[in-house]
Each structure stands twice: as structure tokens, then as C-alpha cells.
Amino acid sequence: MFPPKRRQPGEYIRKLGKERQQSAMLRYALAVSLFVGTVFLFIIFSHSSLRIILLLGGLTTSYYLYRNGQYLTKRASDAKHGVKAETQVAALLLPLESRGWQVEYNLRIRRWGDVDVVLHSPKGNWYVIDVKSHGGTKVYESGRLRKCYGRNTYDFQEGDLISKVKGQASEVRSLKDARWVTGLLCFTRGDVNISDNNVSGIYVVAANHLVNTLLQLDYSL
Numbered sequence: 373m374f375p376p377k378r379r380q381p382g383e384y385i386r387k388l389g390k391e392r393q394q395s396a397m398l399r400y401a402l403a404v405s406l407f408v409g410t411v412f413l414f415i416i417f418s419h420s421s422l423r424i425i426l427l428l429g430g431l432t433t434s435y436y437l438y439r440n441g442q443y444l445t446k447r448a449s450d451a452k453h454g455v456k457a458e459t460q461v462a463a464l465l466l467p468l469e470s471r472g473w474q475v476e477y478n479l480r481i482r483r484w485g486d487v488d489v490v491l492h493s494p495k496g497n498w499y500v501i502d503v504k505s506h507g508g509t510k511v512y513e514s515g516r517l518r519k520c521y522g523r524n525t526y527d528f529q530e531g532d533l534i535s536k537v538k539g540q541a542s543e544v545r546s547l548k549d550a551r552w553v554t555g556l557l558c559f560t561r562g563d564v565n566i567s568d569n570n571v572s573g574i575y576v577v578a579a580n581h582l583v584n585t586l587l588q589l590d591y592s593l
Contacts, residue, residue, distance in 0.1 A: 386455045392448035399441030407434040457505035457560040457579075458488055464582055465489070481543045484536060490544055493590045498550040501582070502537045507561040512571050519562070533557055537574045554589060558582050 410430025417423040462477065469475055472494040479487040489501035506528065508519035517533055518525050530536070534557070541555035560579040569575050569585065577585050 390448075392444045396441045396444035396448060399437045399444060403434045403437035403441060406430055406437065410434065454503070454505060458503050460560050461489065461501065461503050461558060461579060461582065464579060465491070468493075468583060468586065479544065479547075481540065481547065483543060484540050487540045487544060490548075491586070492548075493586075495590055495593070497590050497593045498544065498548060498553040499556060499586060499589070500537065500540050500544050500553055501556045501558050502533070502540060504533070504557065504559050505561055506559060509563045509565050510559060510576060512566050512576075517557075517571060517576065520565075534571050534574050534576075538572070541574075552593075554593070556582070556585070 407430070410427060413430070414423050414427045417426065458477070462475075465473070465475055468491070474492040476490040477488065479490050481487060487500050488503040489499075491499040491501070493499070506519055508521045508526070510517060510519055511525070512518070513525070516527065518527055520526075537555040537557050541553040544550070545553040554575070555573070556575045556577060558577055558579055562578070564576050564578050564581075566576050569577050569581075575585060575589070
């Protein structure tokens with residue numbers, strides 16, 4: 373039912389993080405090289421009217437490369453947090469595997485990149501889990517999932533997480549020829565303050581409630 377080669381938790385995002393870090397290092401190297409080259413040319417063409425244009429162009433491009441390197445470094449750091457979160461969830465799911473649940477990690481699908489976790493229970497029920505490491509208290513207000521820090525509430529930069537999980541569940545349903553696939557959004561940090569932990573059919577849970585939620589769902593389905 374599952375592919376012979378079992379992917380490890382966080383395998384896809386770990387690879388992505390390494391690629392981002394390598395790209396960041398390249399941007400930094402190019403930024404430094406361009407800065408040094410620009411200063412050198414500025415000195416060489418000390419009597420040319422073009423040296424100001426060269427200086428401005430070179431410094432602007434160098435700064436752009438540096439800022440892009442910073443962005444990629446942050447994205448690489450985000451990927452590391454993602455790997456840690458997926459590994460943490462995998463450890464939580466081990467008791468279910470010992471009870472006969474089948475677990476697949478990082479399932480590649482067409483539209484949504486990959487699904488962090490796909491589960492098939494002994495009762496024949498299917499689940500997908502999208503793992504996130506955002507802190508704060510998750511709430512549902514104004515028609516969207518948000519995160520609270522104290523009195524301040526923020527949107528998720530990734531966009532509509534609920535729609536994403538719905539899309540993943542739909543694709544896995546088709547891929548596995550399942551009758552139905554239940555979607556869960558699991559946060560390894562922070563709390564969840566949502567009535568019944570249910571947003572439009574997607575269950576939003578903190579990691580410490582994940583296994584109990586799956587067992588309760590599997591019992592009721």
C-alpha cells in the first residue's frame with residue numbers, strides 16, 4: 373500500500389533547508405566580491421565621471437544580494453524548526469504504529485508540495501497531518517486562523533492554512549482511493565483556543581493532544 377522506501381520525518385524540508393543555506397552563502401559571497409570590485413573600480417577610475425554611477429550601481433546590487441542572503445538564511449532557519457517539529461510529531465506517533473497504524477512521511481503530491489504525515493488506521497480510516505512550529509495561541513476569528521501573542525493577533529505569513537490542509541486531504545483521498553481523509557493541523561509550540569478544535573472540518577490541535585485526538589476521531593468515524 374505504501375512505497376517500499378520509507379521517507380523519514382522532515383526529509384523533504386531538511387533538504388530544502390540545506391539548499392536555502394547554500395544559496396544564502398552564495399549570495400553573501402557574491403555581495404562581498406561585488407563590493408570589493410566596486411571599490412577597486414572606483415579607485416581605478418578616479419578621474420572618470422562614470423565612477424559615481426559605478427559606485428552606486430555596485431553598492432546597490434551588493435546590498436540587494438546581501439539582503440537576499442539574509443532572507444534565505446532566515447528561511448533555512450525556518451526549515452530547521454520545521455524538521456525539529458516533524459521529528460517531534462513522529463516520536464509522538466510511535467505508540468500508534470505499535471498498535472497497527474500505518475504512517476507515511478513527506479508524501480509528495482502535485483499541488484501542495486508534500487504532506488508531512490499520512491496515517492491509515494487499523495479501522496481503515498485515513499488522516500493527513502500538516503505540522504507547524506509557530507508559537508502563540510491559535511484562534512479562529514474574522515473567518516481565518518490566526519495566532520495571538522498577548523493582546524496582539526497576527527495572520528500566518530503562509531496564508532490560509534486551513535485551505536491548504538483541505539487541499540492535501542483531497543489529493544490524498546484521490547491518491548489512496550480512500551472513502552474520506554480527515555485533515556489535522558498540528559502545532560508543536562503554543563496553545564490552541566478553538567471551540568472543539570474544529571475549523572471547517574479541519575482539526576487544529578497542539579502536539580500534546582494529537583494522539584488522543586486521532587484516537588477519538590478513529591473511534592467516532
